[in-house]
Amino acid sequence: MNEISENHDPGPWEALEKHLGRPSLLLSLVGLSTLVLYCGALSFDFVWDDWPQIINNPIIRSWHNLPRVFGSDLWYHVARHQVYYRPLFVAWSMLNYSLFGLKPWGWHLCAILVHIAATVSVFWLARKLGLEHWTAALATVIFALHPIHIEAVVWISAVSDAMVTLFAALAFVAFLNGRTPGQKGRLLCWMASLALLACALFTKEMAVTFAALVAIYAWLHPRKDRSSAGAKVCGAALEALPYGLVTVAYAFVRKHALAQATGKFDPNHGILDLLRTLPLVISFYVKKLLFPTGLTGLYYTPYVTGKVVMQVVVPLLALGTLWIVLWYWNRREGNRTVGFAACWFLIGLAPALYLRNFGNGDFVRDRYVYLPSVGFSILLAMALRRLPPLRQWSARAVQCGAFAVVCVAWIGVSLAQQVYWANDFLVLLRGQSLYPTNPYTLVGLASEYSERGAHELAIQYAQTAEREHPEYGYARLSLAEVYVRAGRFDEGRLWLQRALLANPDFVASETGMASIAGLYGRMGDYARALPLCDKVLAKDPDLYSAIYNCGNIHLMAGQFGEAQRLLTRAVATDPEQPGPKHYLGRAYLQDGKNHEAQPYLQAAVAMDPKVWDYHFWLGVSLEESGDTAGARTEYQQALRLNQESTDAKLRLAALEGK
Numbered sequence: 001m002n003e004i005s006e007n008h009d010p011g012p013w014e015a016l017e018k019h020l021g022r023p024s025l026l027l028s029l030v031g032l033s034t035l036v037l038y039c040g041a042l043s044f045d046f047v048w049d050d051w052p053q054i055i056n057n058p059i060i061r062s063w064h065n066l067p068r069v070f071g072s073d074l075w076y077h078v079a080r081h082q083v084y085y086r087p088l089f090v091a092w093s094m095l096n097y098s099l100f101g102l103k104p105w106g107w108h109l110c111a112i113l114v115h116i117a118a119t120v121s122v123f124w125l126a127r128k129l130g131l132e133h134w135t136a137a138l139a140t141v142i143f144a145l146h147p148i149h150i151e152a153v154v155w156i157s158a159v160s161d162a163m164v165t166l167f168a169a170l171a172f173v174a175f176l177n178g179r180t181p182g183q184k185g186r187l188l189c190w191m192a193s194l195a196l197l198a199c200a201l202f203t204k205e206m207a208v209t210f211a212a213l214v215a216i217y218a219w220l221h222p223r224k225d226r227s228s229a230g231a232k233v234c235g236a237a238l239e240a241l242p243y244g245l246v247t248v249a250y251a252f253v254r255k256h257a258l259a260q261a262t263g264k265f266d267p268n269h270g271i272l273d274l275l276r277t278l279p280l281v282i283s284f285y286v287k288k289l290l291f292p293t294g295l296t297g298l299y300y301t302p303y304v305t306g307k308v309v310m311q312v313v314v315p316l317l318a319l320g321t322l323w324i325v326l327w328y329w330n331r332r333e334g335n336r337t338v339g340f341a342a343c344w345f346l347i348g349l350a351p352a353l354y355l356r357n358f359g360n361g362d363f364v365r366d367r368y369v370y371l372p373s374v375g376f377s378i379l380l381a382m383a384l385r386r387l388p389p390l391r392q393w394s395a396r397a398v399q400c401g402a403f404a405v406v407c408v409a410w411i412g413v414s415l416a417q418q419v420y421w422a423n424d425f426l427v428l429l430r431g432q433s434l435y436p437t438n439p440y441t442l443v444g445l446a447s448e449y450s451e452r453g454a455h456e457l458a459i460q461y462a463q464t465a466e467r468e469h470p471e472y473g474y475a476r477l478s479l480a481e482v483y484v485r486a487g488r489f490d491e492g493r494l495w496l497q498r499a500l501l502a503n504p505d506f507v508a509s510e511t512g513m514a515s516i517a518g519l520y521g522r523m524g525d526y527a528r529a530l531p532l533c534d535k536v537l538a539k540d541p542d543l544y545s546a547i548y549n550c551g552n553i554h555l556m557a558g559q560f561g562e563a564q565r566l567l568t569r570a571v572a573t574d575p576e577q578p579g580p581k582h583y584l585g586r587a588y589l590q591d592g593k594n595h596e597a598q599p600y601l602q603a604a605v606a607m608d609p610k611v612w613d614y615h616f617w618l619g620v621s622l623e624e625s626g627d628t629a630g631a632r633t634e635y636q637q638a639l640r641l642n643q644e645s646t647d648a649k650l651r652l653a654a655l656e657g658k
Contacts, residue, residue, distance in 0.1 A: 026137055027123060031116045034144045037414060038112045041154040042105045045423045048297065049157040053093065055102060055574060056511060058542035060093045069094070070202075073258050083357060085254045088203040089160040102574045104156070111159040115152070118162045119144040121169035122374055128176040129337050131378070138381035138403060145407060146373060147292040147414040151366040154421045155297065161370040164204040168371060171196035175214060179239070194246055201250040206371050209347045211247055215240035216343050220336045268471070269303045274355050276304040276312050277363065281353065282346075283315035285369050286322065289376050292410070295366060295417045298431025300438035302361040326379075338382065344375030360471070361438065380406075424448060439469035443478040453612065453642055455486035473503035480519060489523045510536050514546040521553035529553045544573050552583050560591035571600075578607035582614050589617065594624050605634075612641035616648050628655060 020026045046055055052075065059065045059072070069091055074084035092110075100106025122143045126136035143149075152161040174193035178186045200207035219236035281301065288295070304311045323342075330338040352368035384403050389395040420430035425448050431441040442465035450458035462482045466475040476499035484492035496519060499506075506512035513536040520529035533550035536543065551566030564587045570580035585600030601618040608614065619634030635652040638645055 118166040143377040158367040160204040161367045167200035211243035273303040279315035299364040300435035341375040341378040348372035439472040458482040518549035563587040578604040
């Protein structure tokens, strides 16, 4: 009997548990599962801020610009007064550009890999905080799969949140190693911790609270020679001091780089409105962590000025109740990890709670809770591990069942909501369906519909944005843009003048000059458009929007040689976009070089067959080359997409007459 027992092979669950007890295999499996969960994002486009930060960012196109990265703000080419300084994120973008150019799949793959790396760092952080293997594993899986991380994973420009979390978690692990008695290389760990903190700070501003986390941990876990309250406080301050000094040094570098930085203080809302809004914002994040549905990149949560009971009192009561529960849990079990995880969440979220740094209504974004969610993941994992037995179910069975339910639910919720980040139009439609009064959504949809030829609908959206949010500077610019695209130039000029008076910072920027030059060019006002082109290209000759817009302006002005030169550069810069190919083809066609034009016109149609004038101009090219049947097909397709096209009707009628 003993012999049989000794030779007994473990069952499949025992064998699985044994293998997953090895961190290398466990983390590999979690990483693979995360990659599968987000693999659909590899087909997504660049969206939203990816345009200014990636496509239209000349600084990422050469490693020679690396010193400049550390001396300028993130949006230097978009607006003159900004508060974002993230040189390591820009360096990451330079690396991606050198590897993938402007192919979105490569950028998405790297963003997913950064999320996986951050997930692995959460496991090691949880272990160093004293959690046993399986609780740390639960926290890791929770962090990896939580749907609130969709924005930070599938939207490329939000990868800075995953990067700062990776650096901050590793910095804290190194800090814990450095203060562990008997740990080899303690000084090296301590130095590595400071270096990793510097990396976190240069990635995103969320890391400025790191020194506070060190102080809180040191106070909760004092050294043996610090028994009195005063000694604990002094010891915590001493341990946090080096990290505070690194943060102060970063602040000086940042201030030097952001010479024109300014906050977005709203004169219509003071400190009282801010204090009334904070409970709503914090409770909003907690709600989304517990029930991650209705996720979008375009929440709209304006300052609380009324409905005090529902928007101030109720959130305060909910947060107070939650704090009491956590305090009781921490006190009952004597487990200071509960208290520290709660502090990690709240302190980590603190930079995003400085609401005056954001525009009214832009206070909540899922990406802001990426770093704080490490604390939430640890708390939820600890809670699951403390579930008691239920009837015939053992405690272990109950815990595994609850964990499985959470994972399955979150995977389903995540898959259902990732798709809304596939392209700009879906991002905006999702935001508009959930928050129809968001001015950014209204302006964005106006632009999208205008590009698709739905001019009346575009004008309605832009008018709504300007009427309901006159303080939003880009609403007037949006009205100017949609009127110009609709061919209503008098109204377009009027709103353009109003927009420039209301937002002079925009015209001072490189992208602003390029956009305004494009509007003047569409109106045929080349006397204003071309000098703006010369000015912006002299300031930054590699700015994509300037190259593209000015190439089109020269095309419309009949200067085909210069149009071909600029549009050729635009195609080389962003070969994944059909627009530059189409307009380059038109430049060749109108210059009498149909043989060179046709391949570009065909490529544009193949890349985006839903644009009517792509088909029209390809039809013109085919007609000139003698392909009457092909031209007829393209004219017919152009009319199917735009029944109001007089040019397509005339061309098709002429062919039928022949």
